[in-house]
Amino acid sequence: MADKAAADYLKGHHDDFRNRYFEFLRIPSQSALTAHRADMARAAEWVAAALRAAGCPTAEIVPTEGHPVVYGEWLVGKDRPTALVYGHYDVQPADPVDLWETAPFEPTVRNGRIYARGAADDKRLYCTIMALEAVARTAGKPACNLKFMFEGEEEIGSPSLPGFLREHRGRLACDVLLSADGSMFDFERPSLTLAYKGIASCQIDVRGARVDLHSGGHGGGVANPLHALATILASMHDADGRISVAGFYSDVKPITAAEKADIASVPFDEEAYRRDLQVPALFGEVGYTTLERQWARPTLEVNGMWGGFQGDGSKTVLPREAHAKITCRLVADQDPDRILDLIEAHLRSHTPPGVTATLHRFPGKAKPYMMPRDLPEVKIAADVLEDIYGVAPLYTRAGGTLPVTQMVQDTLGVWTVGLAPKGENVHAPNEFMLEKDLERGARVFADFWQAYGAGR
Amino acid sequence: MADKAAADYLKGHHDDFRNRYFEFLRIPSQSALTAHRADMARAAEWVAAALRAAGCPTAEIVPTEGHPVVYGEWLVGKDRPTALVYGHYDVQPADPVDLWETAPFEPTVRNGRIYARGAADDKRLYCTIMALEAVARTAGKPACNLKFMFEGEEEIGSPSLPGFLREHRGRLACDVLLSADGSMFDFERPSLTLAYKGIASCQIDVRGARVDLHSGGHGGGVANPLHALATILASMHDADGRISVAGFYSDVKPITAAEKADIASVPFDEEAYRRDLQVPALFGEVGYTTLERQWARPTLEVNGMWGGFQGDGSKTVLPREAHAKITCRLVADQDPDRILDLIEAHLRSHTPPGVTATLHRFPGKAKPYMMPRDLPEVKIAADVLEDIYGVAPLYTRAGGTLPVTQMVQDTLGVWTVGLAPKGENVHAPNEFMLEKDLERGARVFADFWQAYGAGR
Numbered sequence: 001m002a003d004k005a006a007a008d009y010l011k012g013h014h015d016d017f018r019n020r021y022f023e024f025l026r027i028p029s030q031s032a033l034t035a036h037r038a039d040m041a042r043a044a045e046w047v048a049a050a051l052r053a054a055g056c057p058t059a060e061i062v063p064t065e066g067h068p069v070v071y072g073e074w075l076v077g078k079d080r081p082t083a084l085v086y087g088h089y090d091v092q093p094a095d096p097v098d099l100w101e102t103a104p105f106e107p108t109v110r111n112g113r114i115y116a117r118g119a120a121d122d123k124r125l126y127c128t129i130m131a132l133e134a135v136a137r138t139a140g141k142p143a144c145n146l147k148f149m150f151e152g153e154e155e156i157g158s159p160s161l162p163g164f165l166r167e168h169r170g171r172l173a174c175d176v177l178l179s180a181d182g183s184m185f186d187f188e189r190p191s192l193t194l195a196y197k198g199i200a201s202c203q204i205d206v207r208g209a210r211v212d213l214h215s216g217g218h219g220g221g222v223a224n225p226l227h228a229l230a231t232i233l234a235s236m237h238d239a240d241g242r243i244s245v246a247g248f249y250s251d252v253k254p255i256t257a258a259e260k261a262d263i264a265s266v267p268f269d270e271e272a273y274r275r276d277l278q279v280p281a282l283f284g285e286v287g288y289t290t291l292e293r294q295w296a297r298p299t300l301e302v303n304g305m306w307g308g309f310q311g312d313g314s315k316t317v318l319p320r321e322a323h324a325k326i327t328c329r330l331v332a333d334q335d336p337d338r339i340l341d342l343i344e345a346h347l348r349s350h351t352p353p354g355v356t357a358t359l360h361r362f363p364g365k366a367k368p369y370m371m372p373r374d375l376p377e378v379k380i381a382a383d384v385l386e387d388i389y390g391v392a393p394l395y396t397r398a399g400g401t402l403p404v405t406q407m408v409q410d411t412l413g414v415w416t417v418g419l420a421p422k423g424e425n426v427h428a429p430n431e432f433m434l435e436k437d438l439e440r441g442a443r444v445f446a447d448f449w450q451a452y453g454a455g456r
Numbered sequence: 457m458a459d460k461a462a463a464d465y466l467k468g469h470h471d472d473f474r475n476r477y478f479e480f481l482r483i484p485s486q487s488a489l490t491a492h493r494a495d496m497a498r499a500a501e502w503v504a505a506a507l508r509a510a511g512c513p514t515a516e517i518v519p520t521e522g523h524p525v526v527y528g529e530w531l532v533g534k535d536r537p538t539a540l541v542y543g544h545y546d547v548q549p550a551d552p553v554d555l556w557e558t559a560p561f562e563p564t565v566r567n568g569r570i571y572a573r574g575a576a577d578d579k580r581l582y583c584t585i586m587a588l589e590a591v592a593r594t595a596g597k598p599a600c601n602l603k604f605m606f607e608g609e610e611e612i613g614s615p616s617l618p619g620f621l622r623e624h625r626g627r628l629a630c631d632v633l634l635s636a637d638g639s640m641f642d643f644e645r646p647s648l649t650l651a652y653k654g655i656a657s658c659q660i661d662v663r664g665a666r667v668d669l670h671s672g673g674h675g676g677g678v679a680n681p682l683h684a685l686a687t688i689l690a691s692m693h694d695a696d697g698r699i700s701v702a703g704f705y706s707d708v709k710p711i712t713a714a715e716k717a718d719i720a721s722v723p724f725d726e727e728a729y730r731r732d733l734q735v736p737a738l739f740g741e742v743g744y745t746t747l748e749r750q751w752a753r754p755t756l757e758v759n760g761m762w763g764g765f766q767g768d769g770s771k772t773v774l775p776r777e778a779h780a781k782i783t784c785r786l787v788a789d790q791d792p793d794r795i796l797d798l799i800e801a802h803l804r805s806h807t808p809p810g811v812t813a814t815l816h817r818f819p820g821k822a823k824p825y826m827m828p829r830d831l832p833e834v835k836i837a838a839d840v841l842e843d844i845y846g847v848a849p850l851y852t853r854a855g856g857t858l859p860v861t862q863m864v865q866d867t868l869g870v871w872t873v874g875l876a877p878k879g880e881n882v883h884a885p886n887e888f889m890l891e892k893d894l895e896r897g898a899r900v901f902a903d904f905w906q907a908y909g910a911g912r
Contacts, residue, residue: 032767032768032769032770032771033767033768034768092771092772092773093765093767093771095765095767095771096668099667099668155771155772156769156770157770197672199672199772201770201772203770208733208735209733209734209735210733210734211555211733211881211884211885211886212552212555212883212884212885213733213883213884214856214882214883214884215755215757215759215783215785215883216653216655216783216785216854216855216856216857216883217750217854217855217856217882217883218733218750218855219750219755219757219785219855220740220741220749220750220753220755220785220855221729221738221740221746221747221749221750221855222733222735222738222739222740223735223737223739223740224757224758226689226758226759226760226761226780227689227690227692227693227757227758229686229761230685230686230687230689230690230758230761231686231690231693233682233683233686233690234683234686234687234689234690234691235690236683237683237687239808273677277664277665277666277667277669277674277678278665278666279664279665279678279679279810279811280809280810280811280812281679281809281810282677282678282810283678283679283808283809283810284676284677284678284679285676290677291677293676293677294673294674294675294676294677297676299671299675299676301671301675301680301683301772301774302680302682302683302686302764303671303682303764303765303770303771303772303773303774303775304682304763304764304765304766304771304773304775305682305685305686305761305762305763305764305778306761306762306763306766307760307761307762308758308759308760308761308781309549309551309759309760309781310760310762310779310781311488311489311549311551312488312489312490313488313612313818313820314488314612314613314657314659314759314781314783314818314820315488315548315549315551315759315760315781315883316548316611316655316657316757316759316783316856316857316883317548317759317760317883317884318757318759319759319760322761323766324682325764325765325766325770325771327671327672327770327772329671329672329675329676352695352739353736353737353739354735354736354737354738354739355735355736355739356736362769362770364769364770398672398673399672399673399674399675399676399677400670400672400673400772401672425667426670426673427668427669427670427671427672427673427771427772427773428667428668428669428670428773429667429668430667
């Protein structure tokens with residue numbers, strides 16, 4: 001099954017590919033930061049040019065209301081199946097920059113690892129472009145029809161993608177979506193991810209007096225927005241780590257015994273995980289294992305919280321406002337809009353006297369996703385991964401969200417098979433992927449295309 | 457009683473005094489910010505030079521472990537009483553600067569008000585220098601002995617002042633401390649403040665995993681320091697606004713019926729206060745009026761709180777740490793060190809699983825202070841204030857802290873009479889005092905010295 005010629009080509013051009021990859025990593029394409037709009041456009045241009053250079057007959061930049069989509073096509077025959085390849089060229093903000101050992105947008109190799117913001121999530125999409133070039137330069141063309149769709153808004157919840165999918169539905173028609181996002185279970189242990197959580201995100205803004213007040217003169221007289229925000233946030237979980245927002249669990253499907261067994265079969269050392277994170281204890285919803293909580297139970301996490309004085313020393317201020325950012329990760333059959341409705345109702349009933357609290361909804365949202373385990377494309381992927389990694393893949397879930405999965409299911413009616421190599425410290429300082437996974441990741445895609453085109 | 461010559465001198469030199477005052481206000485002497493150390497030294501030099509220029513025979517800069525004290529003396533006779541004049545040349549940080557209508561360190565007059573950081577708190581100490589110059593240029597010398605002590609650490613809790621008072625105890629010997637800090641009850645309603653709250657300040661640091669984590673991948677698996685901090689802070693008050701830290705109220709003296717009557721006699725319109733602050737309702741410890749809460753009950757206020765992502769939009773991070781700054785305002789007979797012990801014990805018993813929380817104590821602290829109402833100096837001050845304002849002063853308390861009061865009581869054995877004019881928006885953006893209060897404030901000091909020296 002292995003495409004030896006493509007593999008040899010990839011090996012022979014390692015340094016060249018790595019240099020080009022570094023060019024890509026140097027572009028600070030942080031979609032959440034409005035100051036980086038020009039970098040987003042630059043990253044899109046870079047990807048389109050790379051696709052064309054790899055041999056893709058068409059590669060264009062399709063504008064959206066937000067950041068553009070890069071779209072390319074290589075159609076080889078109506079009798080062949082069609083794979084739509086997905087990835088995203090935007091990255092998380094690099095903040096807090098001072099915790100990076102080397103600059104986030106100056107890729108650095110240390111101990112066989114490539115460190116950079118986006119080195120894994122998700123500029124590894126470059127693996128698919130490498131695969132295409134290898135196939136083009138050896139076999140002349142891919143064995144199946146290929147379509148490439150690389151968005152620039154994944155890290156802000158893909159607000160433009162649903163419209164893009166609907167508008168270009170005919171052109172995007174395919175039999176499977178191959179994702180270069182997501183991740184293997186471990187560096188040497190491949191996996192196929194059957195479920196992704198949905199997401200809903202919002203900000204809570206608490207306002208008190210019209211100006212910051214002297215906490216001596218006014219303290220005790222008026223409510224402190226920081227106290228109010230702390231009270232509101234604390235009211236969202238009980239002491240057992242269970243979410244206290246009324247109705248939050250109403251649409252959650254219980255984990256079946258078979259699913260529990262699947263999750264338990266995944267090698268996961270809770271104590272090693274605790275040690276690695278250097279926390280005194282793991283903690284979460286009581287009654288579930290750590291993997292069950294992360295993979296199969298919904299969460300409500302505060303991602304940021306602030307108000308008042310943050311400088312050195314103390315300042316005796318009673319601030320006028322306080323803020324928190326929240327994301328919820330959802331499992332079937334939770335709906336993101338309904339979840340935000342519930343949080344808003346919770347806010348109305350849990351805001352202490354003397355302040356006002358409002359909910360601001362962020363556009364990024366996704367429904368939860370769960371794929372059947374017996375899909376033909378899952379079988380092909382399992383064979384390719386076992387061949388390349390030398391070990392059969394695990395069947396896992398993800399605590400994170402791949403919004404494209406549910407959107408593609410809704411508009412194109414196909415499932416998503418994730419083939420991307422593992423990254424580490426994604427969304428955190430010192431993100432990296434293995435240098436060897438550039439080549440290994442590309443081989444996975446090349447071999448899948450060949451097997452898929454050959455009807456296996 | 458009024459010193460007409462001094463009053464005429466002050467009136468005749470209004471513009472000159474204002475221009476010199478503006479020079480003082482332009483020095484950004486923010487004691488809490490280490491970057492402004494040179495400005496602190498510059499402010500001290502400015503004050504010493506101003507004292508000498510006003511006629512004070514000695515004015516020197518006395519170094520401390522922190523910011524220096526400016527000290528001056530004009531002794532006129534052993535048979536005369538001695539007043540020690542107090543003020544502080546440091547100011548609160550101007551942050552958040554973008555909420556100021558005009559630059560905080562570029563004084564601006566609008567509608568008869570002088571706007572600048574420190575225009576009131578406490579660069580109005582310049583009133584005492586104006587008074588000295590007026591007395592020197594008219595009567596030739598003051599009627600009582602005068603000592604001037606202007607510190608540079610009031611806004612950070614006066615850490616060096618107790619040592620300074622102890623070390624220079626003999627030299628500082630006096631019969632009363634006259635404070636140019638504190639404030640009148642209203643612009644046209646003078647007051648004498650009988651009590652100041654004490655203060656204790658600290659920071660809570662909550663730590664979780666060794667790095668920021670992806671809130672999708674890790675959410676539900678490990679404790680979120682932001683949730684833990686919110687839970688800790690929320691646990692410090694009950695729903696009735698009462699402080700829930702065990703033992704917090706143990707040393708609090710109940711408010712007597714006579715004290716309640718005193719407080720009730722102060723004209724204070726709760727609804728007008730609410731409207732002015734633009735809050736939906738006033739809020740605080742149930743069972744007390746707003747003034748009772750602000751003046752006679754202790755408080756625990758969070759002054760700042762932060763962790764995780766604060767930028768535009770959303771970032772799916774589970775941050776590694778969270779922080780909060782707290783100050784407590786204390787009433788008799790609470791002790792600041794004991795209060796911090798109680799908060800630390802509360803932290804130990806209320807930190808949720810999966811994180812560590814530590815308490816950092818800030819050096820700035822003060823015991824609560826309460827002065828007898830029948831003091832001779834209080835009587836003189838009442839007469840002077842009634843003469844100049846045209847209305848008898850109220851007897852009030854302050855929710856804020858004037859650490860010097862209790863320290864001076866402890867080391868020099870004298871009480872503090874506050875004579876400073878009212879300011880507004882102190883510790884907040886757009887701080888101001890009335891332009892006319894430069895002159896009126898100076899007259900109050902000049903007249904007090906004359907009456908005090910004449911033995912009235």
